[in-house]
Amino acid sequence: MTKGSKIMKFRESHDYYVDMAELFSIFSDPTRLKVLHALLDGEKCVKKICEIVGLNQSTCSHQLKILKQYKVVKAIRDGKYIRYSISDDKIKKIIEIGEKYSVGSEE
Numbered sequence: 001m002t003k004g005s006k007i008m009k010f011r012e013s014h015d016y017y018v019d020m021a022e023l024f025s026i027f028s029d030p031t032r033l034k035v036l037h038a039l040l041d042g043e044k045c046v047k048k049i050c051e052i053v054g055l056n057q058s059t060c061s062h063q064l065k066i067l068k069q070y071k072v073v074k075a076i077r078d079g080k081y082i083r084y085s086i087s088d089d090k091i092k093k094i095i096e097i098g099e100k101y102s103v104g105s106e107e
Contacts, residue, residue, distance in 0.1 A: 026070050027098065031055070035063050036086065036095055039073065043085035 011017070026032060031053075038044065038052040050060045064084055067073040074087045086092055 023070060026067065026072055027094065029063075031059070032063050032067060033095075033098075035060065035067065036072070036091070039084060039086050040092060040095065043076070043083045045078075045081045045083050049084065 034053045034055075035049060038049045044052075046057060046060055046064065049055075049064070050057055053060065055063075064073060064075075068075055068084075071087055072091055073084050075082050075084050077083075
């Protein structure tokens with residue numbers, strides 16, 4: 001165990017693990033991961049995210065809706081536009097860890 005790490009207590013509640021599995025399922029979709037990667041360097045409107053990721057607006061908006069539902073991204077209205085950003089630095093950390101341990105990652 002690394003210095004400063006915590007031992008997590010086992011939870012009796014099955015629902016706790018169902019909720020956690022649902023959260024991790026958010027990160028199992030390649031399209032959502034692309035959208036999240038597009039947001040790593042700051043907030044963007046849907047049009048810009050679509051350009052970066054190569055998605056049509058409908059698909060991109062659908063993925064953003066799911067990410068927002070799970071509070072992985074947040075949306076801020078800016079006049080007639082909505083700007084999206086990653087909701088928390090912990091989400092960025094999850095992506096960094098995923099990159100570190102993914103099969104296709106560079107060492």
